[in-house]
Ligand SMILES: Nc1ncnc2c1ncn2[C@@H]1O[C@H](COP(=O)(O)OP(=O)(O)O)[C@@H](O)[C@H]1O
Ligand SMILES: Nc1ccn([C@@H]2O[C@H](COP(=O)(O)OP(=O)(O)O)[C@@H](O)[C@H]2O)c(=O)n1
């Protein structure tokens with residue numbers, strides 16, 4: 379398993395040569411439970427969790443020159459240009475000693491997907507897709523209480539539209555390649571995790587055998 383990241387494919391000072399990494403994309407609508415389940419996967423299967431949204435929010439807090447642009451885009455539910463998000467993901471992968479990553483909330487559109495592949499040479503092992511009805515996602519987002527500027531009904535509606543128009547086609551793309559592992563995410567957290575475990579456990583047994 380894993381993709382050998384070719385240093386020739388990298389910008390100066392990016393990935394160390396031949397760092398072999400396994401990447402799983404964790405996708406699903408806003409509020410489908412991606413972050414919650416990633417925490418469970420990290421505890422049980424030794425992955426490192428990289429949330430694109432968390433990295434972007436940290437970039438705003440750090441006072442980066444892109445901060446205002448990122449903040450405005452998040453408030454509007456828009457997708458930040460790939461260049462910015464990919465740099466943050468690359469840096470996080472590079473700085474981490476682990477070689478197994480859950481990339482949560484990325485790629486969110488075709489531009490994200492194609493640019494990541496081009497810049498890093500990384501193809502995901504598979505895509506974990508949390509499938510959840512919009513009304514349930516809306517309820518969860520309105521109750522999330524993390525003080526997020528985008529968890530208000532006006533922005534939530536915009537995020538759902540972006541999800542339907544731009545993110546679902548990416549999931550369809552991976553589905554056509556047989557890479558999607560779809561999970562019914564409308565159930566309670568524990569039941570969802572049981573389904574997640576069934577996706578991860580067989581791969582681990584194979585490694586151990
Ligand atoms: N299966 C679930 N059932 C009910 N609430 C959930 C479930 N999974 C997550 N939540 C809650 O819903 C909100 C959104 O979950 P989160 O993991 O942040 O989703 P995402 O990262 O996909 O937006 C959080 O408040 C979380 O505690
Ligand atoms: N690949 C990404 C991921 C997030 N984002 C931005 O960050 C916001 C929040 O993303 P998130 O993944 O934290 O949101 P949830 O799906 O967890 O609710 C998105 O609505 C986008 O504005 C982005 O621009 N590009």
Ligand SMILES: [Mg+2]
Nearest residue numbers: 412413429431
């Ligand atoms: Mg999240």
